[in-house]
Amino acid sequence: MAPSWMQRFLNPRRNWLVALHYKALSKRLRNYGLRYDDLYDPMYDLDIKEALARLPREVVDARNQRLKRAMDLSMKHEYLPEDLQALQTPFRSYLQDMLALVKKERAEREALGALPLYQRTIP
Secondary structure (H helix, E strand, O other): OOOHHHHHHOOOOOOHHHHHHHHHHHHHHHHHOOOHHHHOOOOOOHHHHHHHHHOOHHHHHHHHHHHHHHHHHHHHOOOOOHHHHOOOOOOOOOOHHHHHHHHHHHHHHHHHOOOOOOOOOOO
16 A cells, blocks of 8 residues: 555645546546556456456456457547447446455465465466
């Protein structure tokens, strides 16, 4: 967890530069119909892979559909229509709670000296 001074500094209500970045990021995500949690790569971090595996199938399917749609729009050099962009909720989280739980479990296992629940395999 970040210190309280950093949380205040990164709060969009207190820092106009953070608010500007938040607005620009929101616009980019709405253009493609993505959510911020869709940007996490399960191949990069095994905690994310485990958190995605624990989520309900409907949530993971919706994530995959959003990613496919975004790639299709990007390849076509197009954006979502304005009426659909207005319906998007780019900062509504679906992964953060499960990711926090997975990280907490991993930290507990490491503190107890147990073997990792999952390991990166070398191909």
